[in-house]
Amino acid sequence: MRRVRTPGTLLLILALAMATGCWNRRELNDLAIVTALGVDKAERGYHVSVQVVDPSEVAARSSGGSFSPVTTYDATGDTMAEAIRRMTTVTPRKLYFAHLRLFVIGEALAREGMGKSLDLLSRDQEGRTDFYIVVAKGHKAFDVLRILTPMERIPASKMHSSLQVSERAWAPTVSVQLDDLITEIVAKGIQPALTGITIKGDPIVGRELQNLRTPDTPTRLQYQGIAVFRSDKLIGWLNESESKGFSDITNRLNSTMVEIPCPEGGKLAVEVIRSKSKMEGSVKNGKPEIVVTMRSEANVADVECHMHITGRNSLEEIEKRAEETMRLNAEQAVAKAKKLGTDVFGFGEEIHRASPTYWSRVQNEWDQIFKELTVSFKVDMKIRRIGTVGESFLDEMKE
Amino acid sequence: MKNLVLINGRQFALLAIYITIGDTILILPAVPAQAAGRDAWISALLGIVFGIGVVLLYSTVGKRNAGRTFVDYAETVLGRWLGGAVACAFLGYIFLSSAAHVREIGDFMTTQMMPETPIHAIHIFYAAVVLLAVYLGLECIARTSEFFFPVLILFLIVFVLFLVPSIETSNLLPVMENGLGPVMQGAVSTTAYPFAELSVLLMVIPHVKNSGAIRGSFLKGALFGGVVIALIIFLSISILGQDLAARNMYPSYALAKKIDVGQFLQRIEVILAFMWLLTSFIKTSLYFYVFHMTLAHLFRLQQYRSMVLPSGVLLVAMSVLISPNINHFQQMNDYWPYMDLTLGVGTSLLLLAVGFIRGGSLSPKQGT
Numbered sequence: 001m002r003r004v005r006t007p008g009t010l011l012l013i014l015a016l017a018m019a020t021g022c023w024n025r026r027e028l029n030d031l032a033i034v035t036a037l038g039v040d041k042a043e044r045g046y047h048v049s050v051q052v053v054d055p056s057e058v059a060a061r062s063s064g065g066s067f068s069p070v071t072t073y074d075a076t077g078d079t080m081a082e083a084i085r086r087m088t089t090v091t092p093r094k095l096y097f098a099h100l101r102l103f104v105i106g107e108a109l110a111r112e113g114m115g116k117s118l119d120l121l122s123r124d125q126e127g128r129t130d131f132y133i134v135v136a137k138g139h140k141a142f143d144v145l146r147i148l149t150p151m152e153r154i155p156a157s158k159m160h161s162s163l164q165v166s167e168r169a170w171a172p173t174v175s176v177q178l179d180d181l182i183t184e185i186v187a188k189g190i191q192p193a194l195t196g197i198t199i200k201g202d203p204i205v206g207r208e209l210q211n212l213r214t215p216d217t218p219t220r221l222q223y224q225g226i227a228v229f230r231s232d233k234l235i236g237w238l239n240e241s242e243s244k245g246f247s248d249i250t251n252r253l254n255s256t257m258v259e260i261p262c263p264e265g266g267k268l269a270v271e272v273i274r275s276k277s278k279m280e281g282s283v284k285n286g287k288p289e290i291v292v293t294m295r296s297e298a299n300v301a302d303v304e305c306h307m308h309i310t311g312r313n314s315l316e317e318i319e320k321r322a323e324e325t326m327r328l329n330a331e332q333a334v335a336k337a338k339k340l341g342t343d344v345f346g347f348g349e350e351i352h353r354a355s356p357t358y359w360s361r362v363q364n365e366w367d368q369i370f371k372e373l374t375v376s377f378k379v380d381m382k383i384r385r386i387g388t389v390g391e392s393f394l395d396e397m398k399e
Numbered sequence: 400m401k402n403l404v405l406i407n408g409r410q411f412a413l414l415a416i417y418i419t420i421g422d423t424i425l426i427l428p429a430v431p432a433q434a435a436g437r438d439a440w441i442s443a444l445l446g447i448v449f450g451i452g453v454v455l456l457y458s459t460v461g462k463r464n465a466g467r468t469f470v471d472y473a474e475t476v477l478g479r480w481l482g483g484a485v486a487c488a489f490l491g492y493i494f495l496s497s498a499a500h501v502r503e504i505g506d507f508m509t510t511q512m513m514p515e516t517p518i519h520a521i522h523i524f525y526a527a528v529v530l531l532a533v534y535l536g537l538e539c540i541a542r543t544s545e546f547f548f549p550v551l552i553l554f555l556i557v558f559v560l561f562l563v564p565s566i567e568t569s570n571l572l573p574v575m576e577n578g579l580g581p582v583m584q585g586a587v588s589t590t591a592y593p594f595a596e597l598s599v600l601l602m603v604i605p606h607v608k609n610s611g612a613i614r615g616s617f618l619k620g621a622l623f624g625g626v627v628i629a630l631i632i633f634l635s636i637s638i639l640g641q642d643l644a645a646r647n648m649y650p651s652y653a654l655a656k657k658i659d660v661g662q663f664l665q666r667i668e669v670i671l672a673f674m675w676l677l678t679s680f681i682k683t684s685l686y687f688y689v690f691h692m693t694l695a696h697l698f699r700l701q702q703y704r705s706m707v708l709p710s711g712v713l714l715v716a717m718s719v720l721i722s723p724n725i726n727h728f729q730q731m732n733d734y735w736p737y738m739d740l741t742l743g744v745g746t747s748l749l750l751l752a753v754g755f756i757r758g759g760s761l762s763p764k765q766g767t
Binding site for chain 2: 349
């Protein structure tokens with residue numbers, strides 16, 4: 001056994017010596033952690049901007065507050081890679097992208113086609129694909145990255161979490177990650193859709209620390225509308241109700257508020273607490289057809305009108321009206337997409353699954369066929385509860 | 400080499416599992432996905448079916464030459480010169496495979512984890528451990544595989560459980576859109592990589608204690624490994640979708656990056672890398688051990704240990720020389736399965752056929 005032990009021990013010692021480090025070591029204090037990446041159109045190539053965390057300003061213990069919690073850098077280059085590397089001429093540390101939360105695409109670039117700016121992120125081994133991608137509506141991505149936000153000291157984290165929260169509780173936003181986006185750009189039967197982000201207030205004020213000093217935060221970032229694409233080019237926006245319809249059709253809707261008009265004026269809101277939608281495609285007589293079934297459960301949340309709600313049939317009445325509103329949203333969304341001629345719902349994929357032979361014939365002219373596609377909706381809403389009180393006190397309010 | 404080292408049937412089955420999963424867990428999913436698209440999982444299932452056939456063939460060969468290794472049997476059946484030629488081809492095949500396995504490790508590490516590290520550094524360290532394993536012999540490799548098996552199972556369960564919620568069955572539809580052709584084409588690699596490569600075990604069969612249990616252990620091991628591979632391919636397609644599964648260099652690694660349990664348990668893709676390093680290590684070690692067995696037999700050496708270091712140097716050199724860049728290496732997927740099939744399945748069939756024609760008189764221990 002002695003024979004065996006000697007080389008083994010030697011190897012172990014050797015291995016120990018090498019275990020202390022490696023070529024690719026990255027010490028935390030050598031890294032600039034990028035939380036958001038923005039890309040805009042430049043005269044040639046791209047104008048890339050990054051939002052980097054200043055560790056001493058966001059650390060839990062330190063008081064912070066006197067300097068901006070994040071720093072932005074920007075550079076231009078013919079390619080994404082070149083622009084990012086050029087930033088090393090201004091950044092004190094090497095940029096580290098594994099903690100990227102948000103990728104913002106400027107509207108101008110999105111309109112021209114953003115596909116080419118995505119390859120770097122999907123190819124680089126450091127990047128992960130779990131960040132969200134949004135479009136800066138009416139602004140440059142760089143401007144969006146420069147707005148400071150309260151509560152969450154890192155604006156990118158704020159935007160990441162508020163996109164998640166609003167998708168879950170409000171619906172007209174979609175959280176799209178790189179993998180999904182690339183699949184949607186490539187697939188023939190579905191087109192990409194991204195949430196828009198916009199700046200409310202004066203962008204110049206938003207850059208100052210002053211923006212955080214007052215409770216009303218004069219300049220804010222807000223998600224607004226859904227950008228619809230044809231391949232990698234932005235071609236239009238869905239408004240809020242269309243966006244809700246979009247979320248509902250694509251089964252992204254989880255919870256939202258549906259407002260319905262009362263018979264005698266005023267409004268009533270129901271809170272959708274569970275929702276599921278399913279699309280089913282078929283081809284009849286050589287014509288494609290889509291039936292979207294949307295089922296949801298809801299509670300009455302807010303009665304701001306004179307309406308009898310505790311009666312035996314009153315919930316059915318509300319259900320019917322709410323269903324009507326949801327159907328309307330969905331129909332508007334489809335109508336808008338048809339007008340723009342881009343199938344963001346993935347109806348094509350559904351037809352593909354339903355009839356592969358029909359699909360192989362029409363896949364290249366799907367955008368045209370989509371405009372004529374018959375889409376019908378079956379909306380079914382069940383209202384279960386009406387909250388903690390019965391009839392609204394408004395009924396007995398002194399006039 | 401009269402004093403045979405012995406392993407038991409359980410260890411043999413485990414070795415079969417490690418070889419089946421081996422490097423394929425990381426490398427394979429993209430290959431059938433490129434050929435068969437979203438039907439790659441059907442290719443994987445077909446691969447299991449064909450694979451069982453391959454394993455039955457191998458165990459028949461193993462049974463006929465019980466007590467003798469594959470190359471020994473080849474010389475008995477085909478004669479000194481022809482058999483020697485077959486043994487030489489087998490030797491070259493094993494050597495190339497070992498080098499390719501080392502290169503896979505190097506390519507993966509330099510692509511996904513340490514892009515600035517010279518690939519040689521990774522190769523040398525990996526090869527050093529492999530050489531140590533080869534030096535210590537078959538028993539040591541078998542026990543290592545036994546020792547790590549619970550860890551492997553645990554990681555596998557964690558991996559699959561955490562991914563099940565992300566499955567989207569719509570990624571699998573429509574099924575067999577383009578007919579059977581692409582699926583069969585995909586099945587070539589899902590048969591060859593996990594199963595045809597089991598041919599190295601033909602050199603190990605004489606070392607198994609209870610030779611009657613070989614077929615059972617062989618089948619059990621290969622089936623288990625095959626199911627794991629099919630599961631990984633199924634998850635790749637159903638979660639990533641056919642496009643990304645085919646586009647990604649390492650789909651199962653991309654898959655592992657998707658694990659996110661409550662925003663808390665995430666970034667654990669290293670689990671998959673660990674599983675792969677482990678199975679690939681056992682596979683490489685066993686391959687290189689078999690390389691030495693074949694070498695010792697061919698040149699009638701008393702023992703192989705003195706050869707370990709020099710051939711290790713060759714291994715590292717070959718692992719770098721085997722392809723100038725990643726594209727060349729990926730393109731090997733076009734013909735590597737056929738090499739596996741020719742030298743594993745083809746040679747086995749040849750030996751069986753010739754052995755059958757020349758009669759049973761050639762196998763002295765027939766019936767065991």
